[in-house]
């Protein structure tokens with residue numbers, strides 16, 4: 336099994352082009368099967384989750400190929416509507432194929448998706464909404480069997496109890512080819528939802544209101560292929576900024592999505608780092624010891640502080656001056672990385688959804704295991720700032736979301752290698 340070996344204490348300096356967004360690319364790949372033609376996707380990150388999505392596409396009869404950071408998906412030859420359990424289990428986003436298959440074929444059989452263990456991750460909101468659009472859903476030997484009796488879903492007015500990203504995506508996908516208008520109230524406002532809608536519009540879909548709480552989709556019978564460039568990954572950006580903040584140094588992120596990263600930047604700035612933004616660029620300088628963040632850091636749906644950046648910022652604040660308090664409001668169990676940080680010398684107390692982080696003078700290297708994607712990235716952040724060497728195992732979690740993390744960090748002068 337591969338591991339990352341990181342020796343801390345070296346400042347990071349240089350320029351880094353931000354990878355394409357995983358959480359945009361995955362639903363967009365699912366959506367591409369609805370186009371009945373060829374889609375060319377640019378800035379597609381090379382990640383294990385992306386390859387898992389391509390395996391699903393190829394299984395149902397599409398032809399998905401890669402050339403560098405571009406993917407081509409030809410959906411003219413779809414001939415299956417079932418996704419086997421082993422492919423569903425590979426990642427959480429496999430559930431988004433449900434809306435796409437229903438919108439294309441009027442039926443699908445899937446199973447409960449896999450993904451990071453962040454506490455219970457039900458799909459009740461996805462299923463309730465799809466039922467309102469005319470989908471019959473039953474469970475048969477652990478499989479979820481979905482069928483639209485008339486072959487085409489109908490529009491509906493749906494109010495989500497919580498602005499779930501995945502449920503919003505599934506509803507949009509089923510709605511773009513449905514008969515009539517679908518209104519989603521309390522829709523997720525994450526930038527990745529806007530990117531999915533941007534892609535679908537390029538394929539001919541009629542969607543308005545994305546980025547706001549009320550999305551309106553006017554269904555149409557057919558979509559067409561298109562060429563599309565995926566947005567930059569705001570969480571990868573947050574991770575490399577946290578690394579530089581923790582280890583010291585200066586970084587220029589190019590290809591960054593600045594407004595979308597602002598909820599994170601406005602908190603990071605409180606640590607005393609200098610941050611400047613320009614068009615698609617973020618500059619950060621970290622010289623002296625970081626300061627704790629005074630305000631409680633509450634994870635919230637966008638435009639609140641992103642849950643996906645909670646762990647990496649916590650790692651940076653573990654050796655800051657003073658006490659920072661986190662409140663995780665999106666997932667029930669997203670503090671699994673704290674044990675590893677404590678092993679590296681951090682002083683963190685978890686009380687339900689609150690984590691109290693008392694900054695220590697310095698972290699030290701240790702042998703740790705990645706617990707999940709962002710938790711694993713947090714360990715890399717801590718390791719770059721720590722005294723001595725850290726070995727991170729179970730890095731398959733990290734590879735699900737970061738494109739060649741060791742190459743990116745080495746190019747900035749960090750001492751990190753894959754072994």
Ligand code: EPU
Pocket residue numbers: 358359361427428451455456457458459460461462497498499500501502523525642643665666667708709736
């Ligand atoms: N939820 C329900 N019922 C549902 C759907 C969601 O109770 O039917 C709950 C979840 O259990 C969770 C909360 O609602 O407690 C938020 O879930 P949401 O559906 O918004 O999240 P998701 O679609 O499963 C996506 C990202 C996550 C990111 C969240 C929140 C992808 C592939 N995943 O997950 O990304 O944390 O939105 O922004 O887009 C990551 O990249 O590391 C990651 C976990």
